[in-house]
Amino acid sequence: MFARRLITHIKAIRPPAVAGITAALLCLTTLTGQAQMTIPEAAKVQKIIDGLHVVMGVGGNIAVSSGPDGVLMVDDDMPPVAGKIAAAIATITDKPVDMVFNTHWHFDHTGGNQYFGEQGALIIAHDNVRARMAVDQKSLLTNSVTKASPKVALPVVTFDNEISFHMNGQTIVAKHVKRPAHTDGDAILYFKEANVIHMGDNFFNRLYPVVDISAGGTADGMIAAMDAVIADANSDTVIIPGHGPVSDLAGLKAFRTMLDTVNQRIRSLVEQGKTADEVVALKPTAEYDAEWAWEFMPAERWTRLMYDSAVSAIAIENK
Ligand SMILES: [Zn+2]
Numbered sequence: 001m002f003a004r005r006l007i008t009h010i011k012a013i014r015p016p017a018v019a020g021i022t023a024a025l026l027c028l029t030t031l032t033g034q035a036q037m038t039i040p041e042a043a044k045v046q047k048i049i050d051g052l053h054v055v056m057g058v059g060g061n062i063a064v065s066s067g068p069d070g071v072l073m074v075d076d077d078m079p080p081v082a083g084k085i086a087a088a089i090a091t092i093t094d095k096p097v098d099m100v101f102n103t104h105w106h107f108d109h110t111g112g113n114q115y116f117g118e119q120g121a122l123i124i125a126h127d128n129v130r131a132r133m134a135v136d137q138k139s140l141l142t143n144s145v146t147k148a149s150p151k152v153a154l155p156v157v158t159f160d161n162e163i164s165f166h167m168n169g170q171t172i173v174a175k176h177v178k179r180p181a182h183t184d185g186d187a188i189l190y191f192k193e194a195n196v197i198h199m200g201d202n203f204f205n206r207l208y209p210v211v212d213i214s215a216g217g218t219a220d221g222m223i224a225a226m227d228a229v230i231a232d233a234n235s236d237t238v239i240i241p242g243h244g245p246v247s248d249l250a251g252l253k254a255f256r257t258m259l260d261t262v263n264q265r266i267r268s269l270v271e272q273g274k275t276a277d278e279v280v281a282l283k284p285t286a287e288y289d290a291e292w293a294w295e296f297m298p299a300e301r302w303t304r305l306m307y308d309s310a311v312s313a314i315a316i317e318n319k
Helices: 002-013 015-028 079-090 113-118 127-133 219-232 249-271 276-281 286-292 299-317
Strands: 044-049 052-056 062-067 070-074 099-101 122-126 137-139 144-146 157-159 162-167 170-176 187-191 196-198 238-240
Touching: 052 079, 062 079, 062 162, 062 187, 070 162, 079 113, 099 113, 113 122, 122 127, 127 157, 157 162, 187 219, 219 249, 219 299, 238 249, 249 276, 249 286, 249 299, 276 299
Parallel strands: 070 099, 099 122, 122 157, 196 238
Antiparallel strands: 044 052, 052 062, 062 070, 137 144, 162 170, 170 187, 187 196
16 A cells, blocks of 8 residues: 555656666565554654764664754665655754765665755765666666666765764764675764764664675675674664664674574585575574564575575685
8 A cells, every 4th residue: 555655656756767666665665674564654763862863764774963063964765755854854953954975875775865965965975876876776686676866866975985074073984894795885984972883784683684795795794894893882882773773782793693693504505505495495594583584584585695695705705
């Protein structure tokens, strides 16, 4: 019901992109972890400290830094909820959004770029985010194509290694994840003084994660990205995942343990020459399924994704 309404809406606003958006809808209808997806009346706002909030709509979690120096938002959800995200930010600050930072190229983290870009926000991301958004992207996972974004939605400022923001009493450092992880253009943001880290989709809190193999990602890369954050964090660090509730070091370590265990298990089966069907039949994720599986990523789909990730990681190592 919701999906039909949304598709109608999307057809009205962006006819050339329907195929890609329909695929993305699959994520949209499931990334919230709810069986029956409905667009919420309002996006949720969670205060971390004064001037730093998390806004939750239907896509990736958004961090908002606001204060005397302006407004920076980290990720901006999907087009159908852009107005609701803007309304939620208006409950935090009466200032317009000056800058949007994208943690990676995925539609549920960059889908508001057009809306906020048209309102004058400066969009910033890693070089590979702009490169991917500028052309059609094929996804092996969803067997779909996400169409190239219009110019106004593309990052205007891009960086290679890291970029820092000095505003609202915070030093905010965005570091590119050098080894491809969730994608090949991931950034992790450190709000230094606040001791807050936004991990983008290298952290799914109590949800089996997406690994975008089509965009160069592997589970091994995600684990390496987590290890870097774990080394920098302490027991007081607030860690914002790409999806799921705001967490901490213990929550991140639980995710790492689950991902590493399943990754090693499936990789060893791949090395033994097992086919994907044979691995699925062995149910290598069984003890985690009740807690971590969800509508978009049920156990079998995730097992097959981890199989493909292991095959990809082995191919990269043998290059
Ligand atoms: Zn993602």
